[in-house]
Amino acid sequence: MIRVMVVDDQALVRRGFALVLDNEPDIEVVAEAGTGIEAINAAREHQPDIILMDIRMPEMDGLEATAQILTTNGATSRVIILTTFDPDEYVFRALQAGASGFVLKDIPPESLVEAVRTVGDGGAMLAPGITKRLISEFAQKLGTGRNLAERLERLTSREREVLTAIAAGKSNAEIAEALFIGPATVKTHVSSLLSKLGLRDRAQAVVFAYECGLANVGERDVGF
Amino acid sequence: MIRVMVVDDQALVRRGFALVLDNEPDIEVVAEAGTGIEAINAAREHQPDIILMDIRMPEMDGLEATAQILTTNGATSRVIILTTFDPDEYVFRALQAGASGFVLKDIPPESLVEAVRTVGDGGAMLAPGITKRLISEFAQKLGTGRNLAERLERLTSREREVLTAIAAGKSNAEIAEALFIGPATVKTHVSSLLSKLGLRDRAQAVVFAYECGLANVGERDVGF
């Protein structure tokens, strides 16, 4: 039995979703809320498996409430964002807040039910258009590495190691220490790889490393 | 009418999918192929709207064939990758190749039909587990910017401009030219922002810019 909470400031909409879901044998609506604040309290009290969350709400919007619930709480709930349309501006914030789904309110009822079951099973469900945008964003980030990665292959393995270290923000001296070689050797490698890649200085080398996928956002603590 | 091509090296599987799809009134299977090579030729000949593509195939695998079809061809077709299971290693290559969908063969027939219609309508369809991973990858990339972006706010707007220029691989002289200020002023800003962010040199500044989202992979031509 999937225990669901419905959050929407419009009581009518709320009831509509609740009725549709309660009609399913394996789904039970255990709570409703009309504001973000209410949602947070109700989530703590009822610990639902799934929270259907509207974005536009008085007092506290659905994204903020989602973030609160998923961080402060024991985080047993999973959130599906339900919005009227045109999610452009919200979708990234929603994913960042930890939402497991993002669907439009105009979907057919059976799709909503399917979304609840999918997310209940540990999956995720996005509106098709959103999936598409996510894919294209992702493909873009991956895709740029193509031709650049070819340039990368011109480097020797040692030079690639040095480049990786440069992309970690290391100075020549630090690289020397890390690779157990002399500072002079590091300079040789640096000069060589800059020349091979057609770069001017280590700052450009860092850019190159990120653009070609040698270094990736999120892999590094910027603790310096 | 959605015109579909089915590509799979196992004739039985191929026929199965084809029958399921042909059973739908708005879907027509116009071609089948058993290898990547065949797929490329058949795609050129029949110009299907949707291509259901298996990955594991003799001669040329589905990902390579997908990339070929979507780049060389007039690119009117959209590809849904169909694989047996455990897509871990393939999903990123598939998205990179330009696939619009990635579903597992064990889905119920109606889901396959739904995927075809969704992609036919210009959307995208991923298996729930894949959507989830994509989201978490994405949220991670967005999320890391959080605390770092706070450090960013300590900078003045001018310093942020300079940081952005540094992250573009520009030297101090180039930044001066770009911002219509003297090189000495650039040095002042650079020193100031490095100090405020706790960084040592511009290479670390580039790393910081990428990690906090001030610079993003794919935004830049690495033409230097």
Next chain:
DNA sequence: TTTGATCTCCCCCAAAAGGTGGAGATGGCG
């Protein structure tokens, strides 16, 4: 008005980086 922040620019100086050229050692390959 005074204060603080910001932007602009200057000086000097030390450290780091990058280029050039050379050189010895290793190991693979024809």
Next chain:
DNA sequence: CGCCATCTCCACCTTTTGGGGGAGATCAAA
């Protein structure tokens, strides 16, 4: 075996970078 790539290091040099001051102008806020 000689050839070539690679890794290692050196010396010498120029350019860039970054730090430490100081200073004038502007502008908004106290």
